Amino acid sequence: MPGNTFGTLFRITTWGESHGKGVGVVIDGCPPRMPLTEKMIQSMLDRRRPGKFPASTTRMEPDQAMILSGVFEGMTTGTPIMIMVKNKDAKSGAYSPYASLYRPGHGDFSYVAKYGIRDWRGGGRASARETVARVAAGAVAGAILENHGISVIAYTLELGGIRAETTDLALINQNMFMCPDRKAAEKMVLHVEKIKQQGDSLGGVVEIVASGVPSGLGNPVFDKLDAELAKAVMSIGAVKGVEIGAGFQAARMLGSQNNDPIVPDGFLSNNAGGVLAGISNGDKIVVRAAVKPIPSIAIEQKTINTERKPETICVKGRHDISAIPRINVVCEAMVSLVLADQLLQQKAIEKS
Amino acid sequence: MPGNTFGTLFRITTWGESHGKGVGVVIDGCPPRMPLTEKMIQSMLDRRRPGKFPASTTRMEPDQAMILSGVFEGMTTGTPIMIMVKNKDAKSGAYSPYASLYRPGHGDFSYVAKYGIRDWRGGGRASARETVARVAAGAVAGAILENHGISVIAYTLELGGIRAETTDLALINQNMFMCPDRKAAEKMVLHVEKIKQQGDSLGGVVEIVASGVPSGLGNPVFDKLDAELAKAVMSIGAVKGVEIGAGFQAARMLGSQNNDPIVPDGFLSNNAGGVLAGISNGDKIVVRAAVKPIPSIAIEQKTINTERKPETICVKGRHDISAIPRINVVCEAMVSLVLADQLLQQKAIEKS
């Protein structure tokens, strides 16, 4: 597969480069007769906008969502929904010094290895700008989930090694880093400021929780629900690790500790993260994503140019210090896309 | 998708239950004119056989691979290769006490939630026996990779919290746990013995390394090489987490630490785990899998029966203490399947 399509029955195809004319997504398989407006998509897109957070770039990206097909008189028709966001603030000139250099930690080198050509303006297709399309599609998936009583929320569990000790979801929208722990959030502010002055960048861990997921979603063997979630979340550029439930901690537990005891009302613990043998068990789905530090740093690094000669590089410009918290809504979108697709798939085999 | 097919151009479909008549795999898309014998498959299957390791069940599973199609006079023909392994030692009676109980940590509960029915004999389709088919297919994928100078190896990085400090690959086949650290391996033996006597079980971490992978494999956006690897490895029943390169550790690094400097000969470090922007960069591919403890334990646990009434359960029988090290070859197979498929996909877009 060429790589830009995701999902089976609820299926999206994205397109667009960082400094091209725009980015967008075609959503195919959205159930018909569902209210859908540009406003619903816009409110999710606004959550990934830069400029609101100290860790974020100061570039203006208004990201106006336009629905170009698939909606008639405010309702989905069952036909492809095309959502487009024009690129506005696209100063590709700022990237021209890097046209002949491979930036460490970026896809410059590997894209040339694959395609023998690259659109060097701002990372081209490998830019985080690509996630605009994921989030727009995630808003539509979220609307389907909401109709089925399912909600998905992502928050910052860890940033630059500072970990939330509490999970007070009410706090998420009250601090800069979408962190569910007030004290941790305060430490994060100070730490980010310090690293920013060093010209360096930070990584962290995002936790995504889906509530209200019915038992029975997912497929056996290769297309397990957790396998689909792992692919979905790992497909986000900055993610280098994915866990379900107890995750890597499960590797250090005894069976008697890790097994979730079953009682008539459900499970007494949730080390499984809501997934048993690849199929949802009715408990909360819990996923964690390891997010690497932003590779664009204002510190000199060794690299090579397109002639394979050694060079040094120091990436200046308006870059985020961390993909967190802007990446959180992208994680939320990817989990929503998987769940919406699985929901439709499960309907197909249920007794009618 | 119903879940039992994996891959695009090199594509496998598996079938079979733990206590049915057999398990098998149809491999579609194997390049033609490649030597293939039952012996080549058998030698990989033998590596997942129980009975060799203290952590393993004492059941006899001879697992004789039979090639039923797709090979003519010792050569692949390009048509589907069906490999079947008959089930021999299938005492389903041993499982009948659990026919009306949902075993904690197993798929019993979620399979019934999905399908409204389950084959309770030994876990049915959700049994680890299903991985026989993955390993048989992995042997064929491995043969393709070998023709391209690629090798894949999996070993035990951690078992029951004991972690290998060295990575001496020569040691892997010299100890019970396929551990590349002699001292750690010795500690593992003692620890496993102790846990065994408690009737409990252990988890661990498997590391899989692919060497010789050319740069340029993988696809952008959703079908990134690391996303495919994450799905492949997470689809193994016992796996609850997957990392690429520095993985979760990358979340705690600074950008200046995590970025791999580029020099004319390649990269000075490999925090990326051989994948940049979803495409291989020519360095070693490094994947880690978190393996949960075997859920079948001889310790009493709370559960419910199929009438949703509370019960207790204590799973006796010849069960492994840990999925490690038998799961290692399964991890190796899944990584091989991804790489073989990506190799064929990349040939399609290269200049002829």
Next chain:
Amino acid sequence: MPGNTFGTLFRITTWGESHGKGVGVVIDGCPPRMPLTEKMIQSMLDRRRPGKFPASTTRMEPDQAMILSGVFEGMTTGTPIMIMVKNKDAKSGAYSPYASLYRPGHGDFSYVAKYGIRDWRGGGRASARETVARVAAGAVAGAILENHGISVIAYTLELGGIRAETTDLALINQNMFMCPDRKAAEKMVLHVEKIKQQGDSLGGVVEIVASGVPSGLGNPVFDKLDAELAKAVMSIGAVKGVEIGAGFQAARMLGSQNNDPIVPDGFLSNNAGGVLAGISNGDKIVVRAAVKPIPSIAIEQKTINTERKPETICVKGRHDISAIPRINVVCEAMVSLVLADQLLQQKAIEKS
């Protein structure tokens, strides 16, 4: 795609060569809790057996269906159903004279062009024996359809230029050629006998009718119901043309003749063949397949050998004179497979 998988939610993968160890099919996505026995499959397989018809080979092909997975205590479990039929009467020696020749009208030449190798024993994968697996899967699809009140029937509309003028379905099982017109059937007997003595072979037209299909099945644009049916039927080796409803005759009608007037009870005619804009309209689905004459004939033909030198060939052996009527049940199976898949797909988008 490597070519041996068909369907999306109800998905089959077939394997096996004419003179290998057997042929079979993995059915993935069959709804759970459906009664399924080997007998149900056998009765459909028996309808493609040779030896019953004057146009057919006298080879014995008992074709015993064995279900090796996916069924527990007589019910489908939702997991892959593997059905295997062993090859018994496999005298590959009879084909050895053709090992170095490309038989005209067969796949010998094109398989070598594609794969650089071929299993020359009886056509290998390109043999009509491959259709055993389609028919076995079609029996399972048929059982799903029956549960939804849908029936599919195929009959001989034309053989060797002799066309049925009536469509009395009661007659189909009362004559050698499954022809719904007694007089035409009688003429066919005489004509087949004459052509047989000439060592030549015949083609014909099969009509397939599906009744009870609800309106709303199919998908817009590329995956139209008629497009899926066309692919399904054209994928049968001997088929060179496919029509829906009025088909090629529609090309000669005026719009006022071809349009089916709509009344409250349905449609006054069925030139559409039950499909409008790619979606079923509730009327009967009518498909016709053009079947070419069997290419193996006992008449000398020009060909080349594997060294590209000119030769002549005269194919002797126990070959059918016509793929009809044995192919009829294969056509029925392919239409059933499409409809079962579409039925499941449609459930996914319906309001729950």
Next chain:
Amino acid sequence: MPGNTFGTLFRITTWGESHGKGVGVVIDGCPPRMPLTEKMIQSMLDRRRPGKFPASTTRMEPDQAMILSGVFEGMTTGTPIMIMVKNKDAKSGAYSPYASLYRPGHGDFSYVAKYGIRDWRGGGRASARETVARVAAGAVAGAILENHGISVIAYTLELGGIRAETTDLALINQNMFMCPDRKAAEKMVLHVEKIKQQGDSLGGVVEIVASGVPSGLGNPVFDKLDAELAKAVMSIGAVKGVEIGAGFQAARMLGSQNNDPIVPDGFLSNNAGGVLAGISNGDKIVVRAAVKPIPSIAIEQKTINTERKPETICVKGRHDISAIPRINVVCEAMVSLVLADQLLQQKAIEKS
């Protein structure tokens, strides 16, 4: 699958309604480093423009192709190519009388059956306007084929029962109907004029020929080259039948007539239409499509309204009399899309 995606390695996804904001296509998997301009796409789009032919509507559809992604400095980059055409002349008011009526021969009835809702403006997604996206994609596929020495041409074999007796390809662009027979073309002009005055419409047969196709393209069993072509062509709204090579005529031939004799230079005849056992044999690929008459006619017809009450309808407006010849380039595009995809697939299994 939701239906709006076509192809495996060269894969397109289309979107857009007749009277929405535009129509477009995302092309994923186009090989990199290929020159591509809007002009190349425009020249193919111009061939489906109305207004040039007596059989065509007089509506203005300028159909300006805009490339919004995937091309950098005039070269493809390997990432998704989004091509959009804005809708300009969209007087949806002209369709409002039909908002509550199901037009015979159109998808109005079946779309409501499927989705419970329809965009009634000009047929919405079921409009022939959707084919703009196919043709744009076909232009890109055609550029790939050209690089491999393959050309695809479509012409009018039959219109309103008048059949071309000669196949002089030089004539195609010299007459109104793209007919390779001057005399037949003249008769067509008179016949179309007559039918136009009656307010009725006409069907016909399009023949598509691909030259220069290497042997070895296609896949066995279900994804045969002719099966893919049948699906591709049948997926065009107005097509009701598809033939390969001798097609339905093969059903009336003897084996000795239909088999194409093989000589060292190739085949002495081409009843196979260039495809043997689903794989190209190096000869010309010949496909024919049966095109039904345009269903919108200015003659009163019986129908029902959305309340299922009987009505009569008489469709006025600027409609084509026949989908031919504007559909020809759509047929050409669909055949090109199949061949480009198969070409890439074949590269994947060839020895590197």
